[in-house]
Amino acid sequence: MGDIIRYEVTEGVAVLSIDNPPVNALSAEVRLGLNSALDRAQADDSVSAIVLTAAGRTFPAGADIREFGKPPVEPHLPDVCNAIEASSKPVVAALHGMALGGGFELGLASHARIATAQSKVGLPEIGLGLLPGAGGTQRLPRLTDVSTALSVVLTGKPVPASVARERGLIDAISEGDLIADACALARDLAGKPPRPTRNRREQFSDGVGYQKAIEEARRVHADAPTMAAGRAIDCLEAAPLLPFDAGLALERDAFLELRDTPEAAALRHLFLAERLAAKPRSGLPAPTDLKRVAVLGGGLMGVGIAVACLARGKAVTIIEQNADTAAKTEARLRSVVERSVSRKKLPQSMLDGLSKHSIVTTQFGMVATAQLVIEAIAEDEALKKDVFAKLGAATSPKTILATNTSYLNVDMLAQASGRPGQVVGLHFFSPAEVMKLCEVVVGKETAPEVEATAFAFAKSIGKVPVRAGVCDGFIGNRVLTAYRTAADYLLEDGASPYDIDAAMRAYGFRLGPYQVLDLAGLDISWARRKRLATQRDPEARYVRIGDLLCEAGRFGRKAGAGYYRYNADSGKAERDREVLALIEKERVAKGITTQSYSAEIIQRRCLIAMANEGSKLLGEGIARSAGDIDVVMALGFGFPRHKGGPLKAAELSGLLSVQRDLEALAKEDAFWTPSQTLKHAAINGNRFDG
Ligand code: T1G
Numbered sequence: 001m002g003d004i005i006r007y008e009v010t011e012g013v014a015v016l017s018i019d020n021p022p023v024n025a026l027s028a029e030v031r032l033g034l035n036s037a038l039d040r041a042q043a044d045d046s047v048s049a050i051v052l053t054a055a056g057r058t059f060p061a062g063a064d065i066r067e068f069g070k071p072p073v074e075p076h077l078p079d080v081c082n083a084i085e086a087s088s089k090p091v092v093a094a095l096h097g098m099a100l101g102g103g104f105e106l107g108l109a110s111h112a113r114i115a116t117a118q119s120k121v122g123l124p125e126i127g128l129g130l131l132p133g134a135g136g137t138q139r140l141p142r143l144t145d146v147s148t149a150l151s152v153v154l155t156g157k158p159v160p161a162s163v164a165r166e167r168g169l170i171d172a173i174s175e176g177d178l179i180a181d182a183c184a185l186a187r188d189l190a191g192k193p194p195r196p197t198r199n200r201r202e203q204f205s206d207g208v209g210y211q212k213a214i215e216e217a218r219r220v221h222a223d224a225p226t227m228a229a230g231r232a233i234d235c236l237e238a239a240p241l242l243p244f245d246a247g248l249a250l251e252r253d254a255f256l257e258l259r260d261t262p263e264a265a266a267l268r269h270l271f272l273a274e275r276l277a278a279k280p281r282s283g284l285p286a287p288t289d290l291k292r293v294a295v296l297g298g299g300l301m302g303v304g305i306a307v308a309c310l311a312r313g314k315a316v317t318i319i320e321q322n323a324d325t326a327a328k329t330e331a332r333l334r335s336v337v338e339r340s341v342s343r344k345k346l347p348q349s350m351l352d353g354l355s356k357h358s359i360v361t362t363q364f365g366m367v368a369t370a371q372l373v374i375e376a377i378a379e380d381e382a383l384k385k386d387v388f389a390k391l392g393a394a395t396s397p398k399t400i401l402a403t404n405t406s407y408l409n410v411d412m413l414a415q416a417s418g419r420p421g422q423v424v425g426l427h428f429f430s431p432a433e434v435m436k437l438c439e440v441v442v443g444k445e446t447a448p449e450v451e452a453t454a455f456a457f458a459k460s461i462g463k464v465p466v467r468a469g470v471c472d473g474f475i476g477n478r479v480l481t482a483y484r485t486a487a488d489y490l491l492e493d494g495a496s497p498y499d500i501d502a503a504m505r506a507y508g509f510r511l512g513p514y515q516v517l518d519l520a521g522l523d524i525s526w527a528r529r530k531r532l533a534t535q536r537d538p539e540a541r542y543v544r545i546g547d548l549l550c551e552a553g554r555f556g557r558k559a560g561a562g563y564y565r566y567n568a569d570s571g572k573a574e575r576d577r578e579v580l581a582l583i584e585k586e587r588v589a590k591g592i593t594t595q596s597y598s599a600e601i602i603q604r605r606c607l608i609a610m611a612n613e614g615s616k617l618l619g620e621g622i623a624r625s626a627g628d629i630d631v632v633m634a635l636g637f638g639f640p641r642h643k644g645g646p647l648k649a650a651e652l653s654g655l656l657s658v659q660r661d662l663e664a665l666a667k668e669d670a671f672w673t674p675s676q677t678l679k680h681a682a683i684n685g686n687r688f689d690g
Helices: 028-043 077-085 102-109 124-128 136-143 146-155 161-166 178-190 207-220 228-238 244-259 262-277 300-311 323-342 348-352 364-369 381-394 410-417 448-460 476-493 497-507 513-520 522-535 545-551 577-589 599-619 626-636 646-652 662-667
Strands: 005-010 013-018 049-054 091-095 098-100 112-116 120-122 172-174 292-296 315-319 358-361 372-375 400-403 423-428 437-441 464-468
Touching: 005 028, 013 028, 013 178, 028 077, 049 102, 049 178, 077 102, 077 244, 091 102, 091 178, 098 102, 102 120, 102 136, 112 161, 112 178, 120 161, 124 146, 124 228, 124 262, 136 146, 136 228, 136 244, 146 207, 146 228, 161 172, 172 178, 207 228, 228 244, 262 464, 262 626, 262 646, 292 300, 292 364, 300 315, 300 323, 300 423, 315 364, 323 348, 323 358, 364 381, 372 381, 381 400, 381 410, 400 410, 400 448, 410 423, 423 448, 437 448, 437 626, 448 464, 464 626, 476 497, 476 513, 476 545, 476 577, 476 599, 476 626, 497 513, 497 599, 513 522, 522 545, 545 577, 599 626, 599 646, 626 646
Parallel strands: 013 049, 049 091, 091 112, 098 120, 112 172, 292 315, 292 372, 315 358, 372 400, 400 423, 437 464
Antiparallel strands: 005 013, 423 437
């Protein structure tokens, strides 16, 4: 058994403890060890009951995600669960931490479950494009009501122990020594006939109500992004109708089918890529723990950043220009915190203690009290350069100076500060108190300890940091620009903005590119195009349609018209003949022979453009890996998670072949058309730690 499963007998109870850090994932070795330990306990005459527990911070958090996509190795988890349930001696699961997925399924197969008050249980497989594949869909509805079972499986959200107790997911909560309480429960069960979960049917007494709940769930999840929801509902529906083993077989077939879908591969990719992205480069010094943060600029972004910091225990000073703007910032700060508290994203104590942990001031000199200053003022180059010069003079040499700029050159701001080694980009996304992505933009002179601290700080406030090199737009906005350019070419060549938006929504985006532009304001991207006009390659194709709309005052939703017209009463976006006429006039002026484009071609064009730009980012060393780019696009730009991000999606859809001559691709400036496939691949593992 080795030490991955510890076996200790205490007063007739065999305590089996899994020890597979960091989360006791149920790898093949763990499953094998569990089977052996269960056999040993059955044969051990000194044992009358069994407790299943785990070392470290959590009971198993699930099957080992890293094993998926590889040939399955016996014993399979469902078999281990069946062995637990079939044990002649009662098995009690002692749950702590996050008992999730296959880990919770071990618990469901046990004869009783006891948990610490702080623990949570859940079946998050849906978030991986899967369903519980070790008996969860058959045992869970035998322990709790069908609505709870459907919610646990279809939302994937963890359930706090107190609620789990109320709903029958666990039998007891230990307020003291979990193992001792679990052993006491096990001894109590030892004297009674075992009640395997598979034989319990008390939750199936109301067949009509059960079926109604199933049908309602089917209706609600009809448009789910993957097949997993539908197949999970099928399995839950079967639980009261089929013999238990037939239900298990149905679940197993569904699980194996889902495990091999591209959506499951995509979701697994993002799960692992997000964790990989958040790891700083190897060889960096230990980070400094930052507690005191100053935010320069109390606008929507600055307040969002401040709330993200306050929510994780930082002391925050927000510096505004004058009393009037400071008052507005204070009101904005309170309103954002109130909204977060009302949405249960923040505790009430955060609102009650707001004035204790945050200061809004007009005194620029307060930056001297901070370990980190985050500049979140208007995206104006001259203004930011001036501010960085002032920051360099007003702060200590150890203070880290971060800019939240979306586009401007971090190296330029670093030089302006006079202390380039202390300057780094922390590019948050609005609303910053909610969005998890933070691009950590590392300048050519950013000190290694500053980079390490920036990564640690971003994680400490609940963000996923992704390293980016300095270029116009870093990672996300570079790929977004490529996406929008591809869409504009399609627009000018014959597709309508409405068809392009519809195609990209069908692909999985919540909004199409033109809907997003209208919401963000067309004037913002217009200002950037004008800023970059002198740098633009005169030979490169340029689509003026966005400029023409802005020249006509059509700045988007805020102006009542952009690519769409917004109904004055309902605010609803409507197709606009005027826009179509403007586009047609531009096509004629350019002598373009229009073509029609299917939704699939629109999707492929946009995907190829994003993947192509991603590969260039890799070739330039701006992004460290394909996974990093996918994480940025999924977390910050709404790229559908079940597609895995632009590079993973291009790989899964066969648009990329697995070659690694990235340099060759990076040099290709050609705009790819659907007939040309990207000959190279920037596939995971191609990390650039340079
Ligand atoms: N398998 C392998 N590694 C895992 C893992 C897993 N299930 N869960 C986490 N890790 C690694 C993770 O990659 C990271 O590694 C480290 O643990 C810390 O994770 C049959 C089929 C438990 C809430 O979906 O939700 O069971 O980067 O950074 O923020 O029905 O991890 O250190 O090398 O996320 O404290 C179902 C996934 C699987 C749960 C902890 N289970 N994990 O969060 O740490 S499918 C899940 C989580 C399944 C069965 C089915 C979280 C966490 P590294 P972390 P955290």
